[in-house]
Amino acid sequence: METSEAEKEMREWCVALPKVELHAHLNGSVRNSTLLELAKELGDKGVIVFEDVKDVIMKNDRSLPECFRLFDLFHILTTDHDTVTRIAKEVVGDFAAENVVYLEIRTTPKNNEAKGMTKRSYMNAVVKGLKSVEDVDVVLFDSNLRNDETPMSDLSGDTKRKKIYVRLLLSIDRRETTSAALDTVNLAMEMKDQGVIGIDLSGNPVVGEWETYLPALEHAKDLGIPTTIHCGEMKLELSEQQVPNRKEIQAMLDFCPQRLGHVCCLDDEEWKKLKSSMIPVEICLTSNVMTGGAPSLELHHFADLYNAKHPLSICTDDSGLFSTSLSNEYYLVASTFGLSKTELFRLAQGAVEFVFADDEVKKSLRAVFERAAAETLAS
Ligand code: 5GP
Numbered sequence: 001m002e003t004s005e006a007e008k009e010m011r012e013w014c015v016a017l018p019k020v021e022l023h024a025h026l027n028g029s030v031r032n033s034t035l036l037e038l039a040k041e042l043g044d045k046g047v048i049v050f051e052d053v054k055d056v057i058m059k060n061d062r063s064l065p066e067c068f069r070l071f072d073l074f075h076i077l078t079t080d081h082d083t084v085t086r087i088a089k090e091v092v093g094d095f096a097a098e099n100v101v102y103l104e105i106r107t108t109p110k111n112n113e114a115k116g117m118t119k120r121s122y123m124n125a126v127v128k129g130l131k132s133v134e135d136v137d138v139v140l141f142d143s144n145l146r147n148d149e150t151p152m153s154d155l156s157g158d159t160k161r162k163k164i165y166v167r168l169l170l171s172i173d174r175r176e177t178t179s180a181a182l183d184t185v186n187l188a189m190e191m192k193d194q195g196v197i198g199i200d201l202s203g204n205p206v207v208g209e210w211e212t213y214l215p216a217l218e219h220a221k222d223l224g225i226p227t228t229i230h231c232g233e234m235k236l237e238l239s240e241q242q243v244p245n246r247k248e249i250q251a252m253l254d255f256c257p258q259r260l261g262h263v264c265c266l267d268d269e270e271w272k273k274l275k276s277s278m279i280p281v282e283i284c285l286t287s288n289v290m291t292g293g294a295p296s297l298e299l300h301h302f303a304d305l306y307n308a309k310h311p312l313s314i315c316t317d318d319s320g321l322f323s324t325s326l327s328n329e330y331y332l333v334a335s336t337f338g339l340s341k342t343e344l345f346r347l348a349q350g351a352v353e354f355v356f357a358d359d360e361v362k363k364s365l366r367a368v369f370e371r372a373a374a375e376t377l378a379s
Contacts, residue, residue: 010334013341014327018101018372020351020365021315021326023228023261023282025171025202026107026126027074028318029091032057035320038077048076060323064234064291067321068204080115081125088129094319096136096164098327101368102355106169106200106228109184119187123170127194130166137163140195165365167357168196169228172213174203181216189223198226198356202261205233210248217255226356228259228282232266233293253277259354261317264293264301271304280311280354285332286324287317297336306337306347313351345369345376 003011035057043050056070078087088105095103107126109119130140170188172181188196199220201213220227231252232245249266253273261282263274274281283302288294294301305312314329316322330348333339339347349369352362 007335011327011331013376014330014334014344015098017327017330017345017348017376018099018368019326019330019348020102020313020355021095021100022104022259022313022351022354023284023315023317024091024095024103024105025318026088026091026105027071027078028321029094029105029316030074030078030087030320031090031094032320032323034087034090035074035077038083042077053077062290062321064205064293067291067318070321075110079110079112079117079122081117081121084122084125085129085132088126089132092130092133092138092164092166093135095326096133096138096162098325099162100164100326102165102167102352102357102361102365104167104169104198104356106171106198106202108171108173108202109187119183120190123168123187123191123194123196126168127191130168130195135162137161139163139165140167141193165357165361166195167198167355168194169198169200169356170196171200171202172216174201174205174208174213176203176208176213178212178215181213182219185216185220185223185225188220188225198228198258200261201227201229203230205230205245210251214251214255217257226258227255228261229255229257230261231263232270233262233264233288233291253279258356261315262288262293264288275305275308275310278311280313281305282315283312284315284317285329285336286322290322297332300336302333303337311350311354312347313354314347342377345373349373 036054039048039050039053039057042048053073056073062070078084091105092103110122111118130138170184172184185199188199199217201217217227229252232249249270253270256277256279259280259282262284263281266274285297285300285302288300289297314333316324316326316329319325330344334344352365352369355362
């Protein structure tokens with residue numbers, strides 16, 4: 001079926017809209033073309049069988065457990081210093097190209113003895129990638145921002161150089177021990193002056209116990225490092241091991257992180273608690289539908305939270321893995337829930353208030369949206 005003119009116009013508008021991305025995993029945001037190239041290299045070396053891997057990378061429909069098997073494969077392809085630098089550079093370039101003006105990218109620092117990699121050297125490789133982006137200006141550290149800076153996103157189609165603020169969150173993988181999780185929080189503290197501003201808890205939700213990560217999350221809290229937690233991603237009936245997660249969801253809400261990811265499968269009590277907490281939620285439509293956290297786009301809990309005026313931000317989660325983009329996620333919000341351009345703009349603008357970066361960055365982002373408002377909303 002041909003794309004209608006109206007759809008085309010709306011899609012272009014969503015690309016031009018300045019956007020804030022708060023939930024993007026580095027290794028989930030790698031381009032398929034890069035993964036295939038890396039797989040080919042490893043195939044040629046006899047480390048993997050390229051044809052098998054190619055089919056897995058190109059497959060579109062994935063359950064959540066399949067995604068985690070795929071991440072293990074991605075990590076084989078991407079976990080050496082030069083490749084980490086390359087993917088960090090490409091991912092930032094891809095987000096900037098679609099007018100993301102502020103990006104929090106999260107990644108799990110990895111030890112890999114065979115590659116001489118420590119969590120610190122992994123993160124140094126990420127930072128090197130961010131610094132080597134050439135086509136756009138990456139603002140990684142707090143520079144002395146001025147309110148009269150040139151707009152970071154040009155909605156008139158002008159070819160002015162784009163500018164993107166990038167900050168890093170360090171992820172604790174649910175497979176990790178308490179001690180490894182504490183190492184990650186201490187590393188975040190050490191790398192505060194290099195753009196690291198928060199901690200994320202992610203990884204396979206059927207693995208691990210809340211009590212294992214709690215000391216590290218408490219430590220982050222004590223150090224004043226903001227946290228965001230993947231919460232209630234899977235339906236209970238998908239796995240028997242989900243039963244303790246009811247307790248976990250309560251504990252996560254009680255912990256009061258600065259933000260929560262997904263919140264797909266809450267019961268009535270938990271919804272009530274979430275809504276009264278006003279903890280901002282990172283909404284990942286495509287990811288939730290593809291992995292079964294939400295039954296369909298139409299029945300996604302976005303509508304409920306949006307109508308309740310709960311603080312929200314639209315995010316991609318894993319743009320490479322799920323073949324999406326932040327512009328596409330905004331388009332889906334409009335086409336599924338009937339939001340107007342003004343409402344979409346306000347949604348994008350609202351996310352500025354939930355960034356982990358400091359007030360100077362927030363001020364600068366607010367100015368970007370104010371400048372963009374007249375032009376965007378007139379079209
Ligand atoms: P990385 O941290 O290696 O840069 O990005 C991939 C990792 O992010 C995965 O191995 C997994 O731990 C985490 N991740 C990515 N997407 C999801 C998701 O949808 N849910 C959860 N719980 N974790 C995820």
